[in-house]
Amino acid sequence: TTTTTTTTTTTTTPNTTSTLATNSTALIDGTSSKHAGYEKVRKKKGRWVLMASNPDAAICTTSQCIVVGDVMGTGEKKVVIAKYNQHNDNSELKVYSSGVLEQTCNIIGKPCGVVAFQSKADVEANVLAVASTGGLYIFKNLCPFYKFLLPELPMNEDEMNLWITARNNEDIDLEVMETAFVELRKAGVTLSDRSLEFLALPSFQKKAFVKALNPMPITRTSVIVALTTLSKASANEEGVSMPVIGTEDGQIYILRPGNFGCVKELQVEGNIACMCTVGAYDVEYRILIATRQRRVFTIKDGKVSSSSFSLPAPPLGIDRVKKCILVACADKTLYCYSTKGKILWQSKQSVPITTMVPFSYMPKMIRGTLIGLKNGEVRLYDDKDLLDVLEVDGAVSALRFGKIWKEAHTLLVVTASGKYFSYELRRGINFSPVSSQKGPPEEQSVRINVPTKTQLYVDQTEREKANAIAMHQTFRKDLYALHNLVARHYFKALKTALVPTASLDDITLQVDAGVQGIGPWFKLAIVVRNTGDNVVLNVRVALSWDQDLYSIPIARKPIPRLMPGIPLTTSFDVKCISDELESSAIKAQVYTTSRSLPIITAIATMPISEPLLSIR
Numbered sequence: 001t002t003t004t005t006t007t008t009t010t011t012t013t014p015n016t017t018s019t020l021a022t023n024s025t026a027l028i029d030g031t032s033s034k035h036a037g038y039e040k041v042r043k044k045k046g047r048w049v050l051m052a053s054n055p056d057a058a059i060c061t062t063s064q065c066i067v068v069g070d071v072m073g074t075g076e077k078k079v080v081i082a083k084y085n086q087h088n089d090n091s092e093l094k095v096y097s098s099g100v101l102e103q104t105c106n107i108i109g110k111p112c113g114v115v116a117f118q119s120k121a122d123v124e125a126n127v128l129a130v131a132s133t134g135g136l137y138i139f140k141n142l143c144p145f146y147k148f149l150l151p152e153l154p155m156n157e158d159e160m161n162l163w164i165t166a167r168n169n170e171d172i173d174l175e176v177m178e179t180a181f182v183e184l185r186k187a188g189v190t191l192s193d194r195s196l197e198f199l200a201l202p203s204f205q206k207k208a209f210v211k212a213l214n215p216m217p218i219t220r221t222s223v224i225v226a227l228t229t230l231s232k233a234s235a236n237e238e239g240v241s242m243p244v245i246g247t248e249d250g251q252i253y254i255l256r257p258g259n260f261g262c263v264k265e266l267q268v269e270g271n272i273a274c275m276c277t278v279g280a281y282d283v284e285y286r287i288l289i290a291t292r293q294r295r296v297f298t299i300k301d302g303k304v305s306s307s308s309f310s311l312p313a314p315p316l317g318i319d320r321v322k323k324c325i326l327v328a329c330a331d332k333t334l335y336c337y338s339t340k341g342k343i344l345w346q347s348k349q350s351v352p353i354t355t356m357v358p359f360s361y362m363p364k365m366i367r368g369t370l371i372g373l374k375n376g377e378v379r380l381y382d383d384k385d386l387l388d389v390l391e392v393d394g395a396v397s398a399l400r401f402g403k404i405w406k407e408a409h410t411l412l413v414v415t416a417s418g419k420y421f422s423y424e425l426r427r428g429i430n431f432s433p434v435s436s437q438k439g440p441p442e443e444q445s446v447r448i449n450v451p452t453k454t455q456l457y458v459d460q461t462e463r464e465k466a467n468a469i470a471m472h473q474t475f476r477k478d479l480y481a482l483h484n485l486v487a488r489h490y491f492k493a494l495k496t497a498l499v500p501t502a503s504l505d506d507i508t509l510q511v512d513a514g515v516q517g518i519g520p521w522f523k524l525a526i527v528v529r530n531t532g533d534n535v536v537l538n539v540r541v542a543l544s545w546d547q548d549l550y551s552i553p554i555a556r557k558p559i560p561r562l563m564p565g566i567p568l569t570t571s572f573d574v575k576c577i578s579d580e581l582e583s584s585a586i587k588a589q590v591y592t593t594s595r596s597l598p599i600i601t602a603i604a605t606m607p608i609s610e611p612l613l614s615i616r
Contacts, residue, residue: 052099069116073125113227309341317356372396519609
């Protein structure tokens with residue numbers, strides 16, 4: 001990471017808001033309104049109101065290079081657009097306020113992303129970060145403040161030796177050098193930027209290119225291809241956020257919001273195409289990355305998840321809404337996946353998708369997705385429902401939806417020909433799904449192949465409906481028989497006292513049995529509890545067992561007095577006298593001297609006795 005001071009040229013044009021109030025035209029870039037082509041109008045298009053348009057803006061940008069934020073700390077949010085030049089590296093940073101160009105800054109290289117975020121809680125102005133080639137340029141109050149450079153990457157040894165040889169030998173065969181670079185690339189080696197540029201040049205320019213690069217150090221650096229922000233403490237748009245950088249070689253860097261140092265460095269497989277973030281760094285967060293190799297990776301709390309899923313086509317944009325992952329692909333389709341990678345639904349478009357941005361409208365609690373199409377349509381989706389369609393003049397190349405001031409929600413549209421449009425969402429508008437099909441769907445008349453289990457279920461249902469009365473009578477008959485069987489067994493249990501609780505006249509007892517030991521000696525513990533309100537006298541406990549398996553020296557013991565609620569435990573010594581590995585139950589019967597039958601009986605299931613081992 002290197003801190004440098006960047007020299008930029010700043011051009012400020014006078015505020016023309018008062019001119020807009022009197023005339024319907026304004027000055028752009030210091031030219032007259034007659035040639036500027038900028039119009040501030042108020043035309044209603046359904047749910048959207050066209051606030052400003054500039055057919056001659058000649059803006060070449062992407063959705064990642066448009067941001068809305070309070071970059072001056074005045075409380076008024078401004079639109080910042082990074083305009084790049086396709087023919088050279090002379091790019092510009094344009095700042096618009098109410099559709100009027102206020103300021104222009106020259107930046108180095110071709111920008112790939114712009115974000116505005118809060119670096120400190122007590123600072124009103126947003127920090128502006130511009131990603132260009134291998135550096136992240138930080139602006140405060142639109143003045144250069146800091147520059148973060150990507151760290152150098154390890155370079156292939158064979159590639160480095162080729163460039164060292166070219167430096168030491170001016171008469172090196174360039175064709176041999178080119179063939180060596182091609183072989184390295186076929187072998188899977190990631191070449192440096194200078195090697196890739198050398199291969200892309202025509203033959204007559206390669207010698208001058210090598211001569212110009214000889215004095216420069218031989219290094220390999222990556223290029224920033226994606227830029228976004230991650231909330232630090234809470235998932236709030238107005239809170240402190242952290243820049244997140246994605247590079248061409250699959251590195252992800254999370255920077256601190258204060259000193260812009262790298263706090264987390266991660267690596268994914270492939271070349272990053274786009275990414276998005278959800279959550280907060282200090283609590284729980286996710287980073288979704290879509291690569292040009294048609295793979296989607298998830299980073300959860302600083303760790304790359306082992307589960308990833310593939311896409312049917314190269315991705316154009318990615319967004320997470322609730323627990324769904326939305327991906328716009330180059331096959332004219334908007335896909336929705338679960339977090340596990342299972343496809344939930346897909347929406348096929350008639351023309352290719354050019355861009356995709358999130359849509360958040362809190363007055364109606366809508367969190368949707370905006371996609372731009374090549375035929376000039378901007379479509380708003382809430383889950384799989386199409387809520388609105390906006391048509392603009394020209395193929396859409398960049399979109400951005402944000403809150404400019406107070407409750408004004410604005411949609412910024414830039415076309416492929418460079419036209420600029422600003423739409424305001426009408427207040428209090430209601431969204432309802434747009435039905436693009438009249439009448440029943442075509443699938444309704446297509447007979448489907450019913451699975452075997454489903455057909456079996458349908459046949460069973462039809463049989464039940466045809467024989468409902470007979471089935472009900474059979475059910476009632478079986479139910480009566482079951483009631484009779486249960487009553488008989490219950491009466492038998494009461495008669496033989498085979499229940500855990502017994503009640504006789506004014507005597508209510510409860511008995512439990514437990515076995516301790518592994519054999520051949522066991523201890524059988526009988527716990528008797530008086531659950532009634534009166535004292536019970538002259539209670540006896542007797543055991544009944546299989547005499548071929550067990551020997552019990554004392555099989556009867558008295559319990560002289562049972563107080564209400566107080567359990568009494570009586571123990572019996574049991575010896576297993578059989579050599580076979582078998583066991584049998586022992587019955588513990590509780591009775592009184594005034595009654596011949598037992599009051600209650602407890603059955604103790606004896607374990608299999610462990611054999612005695614003779615140790616010599």
